[in-house]
Amino acid sequence: MTRLPGDPGPLRRTGYVLGLRLPPENRDWVRHDLTDAGWRGRLLLRHLMLMVPFCLLPALLPASWPVRLMVALLALLTSMFVVAIGSDDLRRSRLRRHGLTPPEDRR
Template identity: 70%
Template sequence: MTRLAGDPGAWRRVRYALGFRLPAENRDWVRHDLTDAGWRGRMLFRHLAIMIPVCVGLGLLPAEWWIRVMVGMLALLASMFTVAVSADDLRRSRLRRHGLDQ
């Protein structure tokens, strides 16, 4: 697969996944990311990459092993459901944040 013009590096992708705005030089990549086929899957994958360390941290809290597993799973499933339900609004917000129209 070829890289798109304006494809951000690893550090910028992490910042983008955390919700920060990318510079204007990455605008074409952002447009592609949020409007091309598969944008929902990419959004869920980015959220998953953020939530896994959080869930691991929750799993390290002191409790019975099954409670730690269930708390992590609850956090993961609830947040994934929330992102899936509000994906259109999240996309619209990111497009506006980067100065793009739908």
């Protein structure tokens, strides 16, 4: 897979996943990430990467394994649902944070 111009390194990409703003030299990569085809899938994948460690925490609960599994699945599925519903707003916010103009709504 080829790297795009302005592709951030692993450390900057981790910060981007956590919601930090990238420097101006990564602006073209951010535009590609949030406007090209598949942006919703990438947004959900970033959220999944954030949620997996939190969903592993119920393994430490003093309960039977089915209860721990259901708590983890409930947390993961509800958070993914909320991100999927608010994906347009999350994208607009992140684009503005990087000094980019969000695309017009096609409603």
